[in-house]
Every structure is written in structure tokens, then in C-alpha cells.
Amino acid sequence: MSKLRKAAWFNLAVTTGCMLAAGLGFAFLTRVNAKGVVYVGIALVSACVLTPVFYVLCHRKGFEASFDEREKMIYRRAFALSAWVLMFFLAGICIVPFLALGGQNVIRAYCLPLIFLSTLFVAQFAHSVAILIQCERENNDGR
Amino acid sequence: MNRQQKRALAILSSMSLTLLLAVAAVTMSIFHVRWLSILLLFFVAVVPCVGGVVFFRLRPAGGAVMFDERDMEIQRNANLASFGIAYLFLMLASFAPGFILGEKASIPVTWLPGMAVAAGVCHAYAFFVSLLIQYGRQGERNPTQTPRRWFCLRPSLKGQTK
Numbered sequence: 001m002s003k004l005r006k007a008a009w010f011n012l013a014v015t016t017g018c019m020l021a022a023g024l025g026f027a028f029l030t031r032v033n034a035k036g037v038v039y040v041g042i043a044l045v046s047a048c049v050l051t052p053v054f055y056v057l058c059h060r061k062g063f064e065a066s067f068d069e070r071e072k073m074i075y076r077r078a079f080a081l082s083a084w085v086l087m088f089f090l091a092g093i094c095i096v097p098f099l100a101l102g103g104q105n106v107i108r109a110y111c112l113p114l115i116f117l118s119t120l121f122v123a124q125f126a127h128s129v130a131i132l133i134q135c136e137r138e139n140n141d142g143r
Numbered sequence: 144m145n146r147q148q149k150r151a152l153a154i155l156s157s158m159s160l161t162l163l164l165a166v167a168a169v170t171m172s173i174f175h176v177r178w179l180s181i182l183l184l185f186f187v188a189v190v191p192c193v194g195g196v197v198f199f200r201l202r203p204a205g206g207a208v209m210f211d212e213r214d215m216e217i218q219r220n221a222n223l224a225s226f227g228i229a230y231l232f233l234m235l236a237s238f239a240p241g242f243i244l245g246e247k248a249s250i251p252v253t254w255l256p257g258m259a260v261a262a263g264v265c266h267a268y269a270f271f272v273s274l275l276i277q278y279g280r281q282g283e284r285n286p287t288q289t290p291r292r293w294f295c296l297r298p299s300l301k302g303q304t305k
Contacts, residue, residue, distance in 0.1 A: 098255055104252075106250060112240055112241065113238055
């Protein structure tokens with residue numbers, strides 16, 4: 001398995017884990033109806049815990065430097081595709097509740113961070129899946 | 144100033160003017176000056192159309208190089224920057240209501256499409272500003288370099304054809 005594919009699987013797994021953790025965090029925030037200073041405090045504590053973890057995980061030396069031209073091209077294409085998917089998903093997720101519930105209705109404030117997190121997850125999912133599909137296709141063509 | 148810069152300036156100025164006019168129209172409608180707000184709304188519709196027409200009418204001279212590797216790199220960077228800024232805006236717009244009102248509070252559904260539209264506007268602004276900054280920087284780096292003239296009627300070829 002190439003480094004690019006490993007990275008795709010790794011990113012997918014880490015993002016899924018982070019989304020689950022963040023979902024639990026928001027469930028807690030909603031339960032205590034956090035706002036203002038409490039909200040910022042909890043966010044800061046979470047950031048202080050998560051930043052070193054992300055630094056260790058993501059700051060791997062020569063991550064892209066070890067890719068060859070073909071892999072760099074795959075990575076770029078996957079990134080472009082994930083950006084498009086993210087844009088369409090965001091447009092859909094913002095318009096659908098408006099059309100379904102009507103302009104006069106209201107939604108809970110905790111839905112917004114969940115929407116944001118879901119866009120993150122969808123973008124990463126599309127990115128990883130695009131990399132894996134492209135690698136698989138190239139492998140099949142090479143046979 | 145090359146073609147990309149002129150196009151970016153056209154869109155930026157029309158967007159800024161539209162935003163200003165829209166704010167003025169809303170203000171007038173709050174103060175119940177209806178005729179003025181309707182007039183301003185008319186201009187809110189016209190100004191972006193003018194910007195779009197200028198954007199598409201700015202064409203290069205025939206045979207001139209329209210888009211080279213450097214332009215592609217600049218556009219890629221601008222895309223990345225604008226994408227990041229729009230996403231940052233989206234993050235702020237998602238977390239702000241919870242921060243201010245509390246997680247169990249309710250907000251109007253109209254917030255969602257408004258957020259998406261505002262993120263789009265942010266993206267466009269950041270993209271064109273980034274384009275202008277990058278072209279400006281590259282001009283500063285090579286002050287001796289002759290600026291490329293995208294609209295000229297190929298003056299260097301004029302003499303050769305005779």
C-alpha cells in the first residue's frame with residue numbers, strides 16, 4: 001500500500017474519530033446549555049488538549065515531499081473534488097431546512113456547529129475516497 | 144495592469160458598491176423612506192450586472208497569451224486563500240449563535256441560507272483581493288520587467304507586418 005493510500009485511510013479514521021468526539025462534546029455543551037464564558041472555556045480546554053495531538057499527528061516530516069508526481073496529481077485532484085463536494089453539501093444543507101421548515105420557523109443553535117462539523121467530515125470523506133478510487137483505478141490500468 | 148487585475152478590480156468594485164447600496168436600502172426602509180429604498184434596490188440589481196458585463200467584455204487582443212503558468216499558480220493560491228477564509232467565516236457563523244445565546248436557544252431558519260450566501264460573498268472578496276495582492280507583489284519583485292499588455296493590438300508585430 002502506497003503512502004498516499006495509507007494517509008487517506010489514516011485521515012479518514014482520524015476525522016471520523018474526531019467527529020464522534022466533537023459530537024459528544026456538543027451533546028455535553030447542549031446538556032449544560034453552555035454560553036458565553038463557559039462556552040469559550042470549554043472550547044479553549046478542548047483546543048489545548050487537541051492541538052498537541054494534532055500537531056504530533058499532522059506534522060509528519062516530508063509528508064508530501066515523499067510523493068511522486070503522479071501521487072501529487074492524485075492528491076490535487078482529490079482536493080479539488082472535495083472542495084466541490086463540500087460546496088454542494090454546504091449549499092444543500094443550508095437550503096434544505098429552509099425549504100422544508102419554511103422561513104418563519106426556527107432551529108436550535110446547536111444545529112449550526114453540527115452542520116459545520118458535518119461539512120468537515122464530508123470534505124475529508126470525499127478527499128480520502130477520491131484518493132483511494134484514483135489509486136485503485138491506476139492500479140487496474142497498470143495491470 | 145493586466146487583464147486579470149482589471150477583471151478582479153471590476154468585480155471587487157461592483158461587489159463593494161452593491162453591498163453599500165444594499166446597506167443603504169435597508170437603512171432607508173428602516174426609516175420608512177420607501178421611494179429611496181426602492182430606487183436603491185434598483186441600483187442594487189443594476190450594479191452587479193454592470194460588473195458582470197465589464198468582467199466578460201474585458202477580452203485580450205487576438206493572439207495574445209491569455210493565461211500562463213504564473214497566472215495558474217496565482218489563481219491556485221487565490222483559490223486556496225479564499226477557500227480558507229470562507230471556511231473560517233463559516234466556522235465563526237456556526238459557533239457565534241451558540242456562544243451568544245446558549246446552545247439550547249433557537250435561531251431563525253433564514254440564518255442558514257444567509258450564512259451560505261455570506262460565505263460565498265466572503266469567498267469572492269477574498270479571491271479577488273488575493274489576486275490583486277499577488278499580482279501587485281509580483282510587479283514589485285520585478286520592477287524592471289515590462290508589464291504584459293493584454294489588451295494591446297500587438298504593437299511589436301505592427302512593424303513586422305509591413
